[in-house]
Amino acid sequence: MALILSVLEQGMIYGILALGVYITYKILDFPDLTVDGSFPFGAALTVRLITMGLPPVVTLPAAFLGGALAGACTGLIHVKLKVRDLLSGIIMMTALYTINLWVAGAGYVAIFNQDTIFENGVVNGVFPGAAGRVKTAAVIFLITLLSKLLLDWYMSTKSGLLLRAVGDNDTIVTSLGVDKGLVKIVGLSIANGLVSLGGCIYAQQQRSFEISIGTGAVVIGLASVIMGTSLFRKVTAPRVTSSVVIGSVLYKGCVALAMFAGIDANAIKLITAVLFLIILVISMDRRKNPGGGLT
Amino acid sequence: MKKKILTAMMTIMAMSAAILGGCGDSGKDVYTIGISQFAVHGSLDNCREGFLAGLAEEGFVEGENLKVDYVNAQADTGTSAMTADNFVTKKVDLICAIATPAAMTAYNSTMDTDIPVIYTAVSDPVEAGLANADGTPVGNITGTSDALAVDAQLQMIREILPDAKKIGIIYTTSEANSISTVAAYEEAAGNYGFEIVTTGVTSLSEVPLAAADMVKKVDCITNLTDNTVVTALQSVLEEAGKANIPVFGSEVEQVKAGCVASMGLEYFELGRQTGKMAAMVLRGEAKASEMEYEIITEPSLYVNYAAAEKLGLELPRRYATDAYQSFEEIIVE
Missing domain, CATH: 3.40.50.2300 (Response regulator)
Structure with a gap:
């Protein structure tokens, strides 16, 4: 039971991260490595705010804004300083490593006995007597759902439509008299805001911050996006955001299943990679079929 | 297709539940x-x-x-x-x-x-x-x-190097263990007439650079149980070897790999x-x-005679009997 809840919790938390990666990777076509820094950035901000004694709910907008700022920096480095996309992300990721240590104050910080978004008067009032883990999963579900709905809503606004257009065909955007650089910066901000929000929830679910939690975050995000969009390839917006979150849960589910089945932990990463490859290849086959046209 | 996958997953879960249920409490x-x-x-x-x-x-x-x-x-x-x-x-x-x-x-x-x-x-x-x-x-x-036995280690370094003044420590800035140990060293060093010189690194690739710079400034280096630095121990030993200064370890594996001695933990x-x-x-x-x-209240002494000989260091004679374990060669795994 705890493992299933763990999969759901981690899957949905990384699902929020995956929503961010979806924006950069699928919509903007921007390989954004800022993610490895902005995920722990959200977590670092969170433990700092909580140890300062602020109400836990404040951490959610704070982490989103912090991550958005980091994303905006990546965007500015790329657009204004004309640094290549991959490098802009790497630069920001590297800078954030130090910033995260400063913000959190140490390589690891525990918040075991503090109020979190899962453990506070309000939540305990809404779910009286509920077991800790169920409560946690419920709260994560609500936040993930809300993030997804807000993102869906944003995508239907004018700004959101422009964002989608930049990724598909940026000449159209330029011909509309819109600065495509600005659109990219906005997209990166929202994406990293979401990633950082994921980090914020992760830190509270784990009741601790650890500097290395960002390592490989972008890979998990990409895997989730690709799994989600490949397995449910016929769906279109806004349901594509749901499939990204489901992809993330499936990804964590595979890891858990392998672990539960007693497969050597050392082999899990290899198995993940193989699984990842299989899904990619299957989805590519379908893409080459009738109608053709590689994307 | 999707249904089949789902059925397969459900079957696996049901099976594992049955297995688990079956082997439940058996009177311990x-x-x-x-x-x-x-x-x-x-x-x-x-x-x-x-x-x-x-x-x-x-x-x-x-x-x-x-x-x-x-x-x-x-x-x-x-x-x-x-x-x-x-x-x-x-x-x-x-x-x-x-x-x-x-x-x-x-x-x-x-x-x-x-x-x-x-x-x-x-x-x-x-x-x-x-x-x-x-x-x-x-x-x-x-x-x-x-937690490292900082005092015992400092005392040992003083015995081996009566004239040394500066001890270098390379540590990873993100490892909280290392930061607290460095603080403990800085606090205790004065009691033994030492000054601590530190260099922080953030990744494995910075360790050789930090070591090359460090060996110019200090009389010896002492290691922590810092994961990153321990992983790059050979490059630290190499730089120290070039400058002919000893490196002290923090546990047996490091001494085995070429540190002169350690008053350390036996994991x-x-x-x-x-x-x-x-x-x-x-x-x-x-x-x-x-x-x-x-x-662990009693730290154990480890010495590597081969490493000491390479530097022309003479170790106190009583170490022959005091050492928990001593090595006659450098074993790099």
Whole structure:
């Protein structure tokens, strides 16, 4: 039971991260490595705010804004300083490593006995007597759902439509008299805001911050996006955001299943990679079929 | 297709549930423990082996009346958390967490259960939020700390190098263990007439550069149990060798690999001590929530005569008898 809840919790938390990666990777076509820094950035901000004694709910907008700022920096480095996309992300990721240590104050910080978004008067009032883990999963579900709905809503606004257009065909955007650089910066901000929000929830679910939690975050995000969009390839917006979150849960589910089945932990990463490859290849086959046209 | 996958997954889950249900409580003839180790690392592996040896000495023998489920998280906190949740799902009798992040995730996962957690190789349980300042546990969790015997180490360096003034320490800025140990060194160094020179690094690739710069400024280098620096130990030894200054280790593996000497922890012993604590908890003699965490009180001396000879260093004669273990050659694994 705890493992299933763990999969759901981690899957949905990384699902929020995956929503961010979806924006950069699928919509903007921007390989954004800022993610490895902005995920722990959200977590670092969170433990700092909580140890300062602020109400836990404040951490959610704070982490989103912090991550958005980091994303905006990546965007500015790329657009204004004309640094290549991959490098802009790497630069920001590297800078954030130090910033995260400063913000959190140490390589690891525990918040075991503090109020979190899962453990506070309000939540305990809404779910009286509920077991800790169920409560946690419920709260994560609500936040993930809300993030997804807000993102869906944003995508239907004018700004959101422009964002989608930049990724598909940026000449159209330029011909509309819109600065495509600005659109990219906005997209990166929202994406990293979401990633950082994921980090914020992760830190509270784990009741601790650890500097290395960002390592490989972008890979998990990409895997989730690709799994989600490949397995449910016929769906279109806004349901594509749901499939990204489901992809993330499936990804964590595979890891858990392998672990539960007693497969050597050392082999899990290899198995993940193989699984990842299989899904990619299957989805590519379908893409080459009738109608053709590689994307 | 999708339905088939779903059916297959459900079948697997149902089967595993049946297997688990079947082997449930059998009057505790066989105990099940889960070992969550954070990373692959010589010291941590020694810890785990010591832990199992300690349990065996107390009558809990793996394969006989003890079932051990071992997972290594490969330094990934997400995997570490899932490992702990997996153990909770399997309702193990006890979780052994090796290294700080593993201990923190295990504590987080078991908070709502009555599964005890015994940790080891946690340098500062208080800092990690696992123990109160007086050493009592914060929950159903206790274990052993691998805090370094800083004073003993400084005293040993003074004996070997009567004229040395500056000791260099390279550490990783993100490792809280290292930061607290550096602080302890800086505080104690004055008592032995030393000055500590530190260089912080953030990744493996910076260690050789830091070492090359460090050897110009100091009379010797002393190592911590810093994961990154220990991994790059050979490059530190190489730079120090070029400058002809000794490097002191913090545990046996480092001395084996070419450090001159160390007044350090024997991780196997630490694990063994932890195993005995776990045995008490398993037998029901004590509760993890009531046991203070322990440290190794008597550090062990390790010397490497080959490393000393290479530098033309003469080691105090009594080390021949005092050393817990001495090496006549440098063994690089």
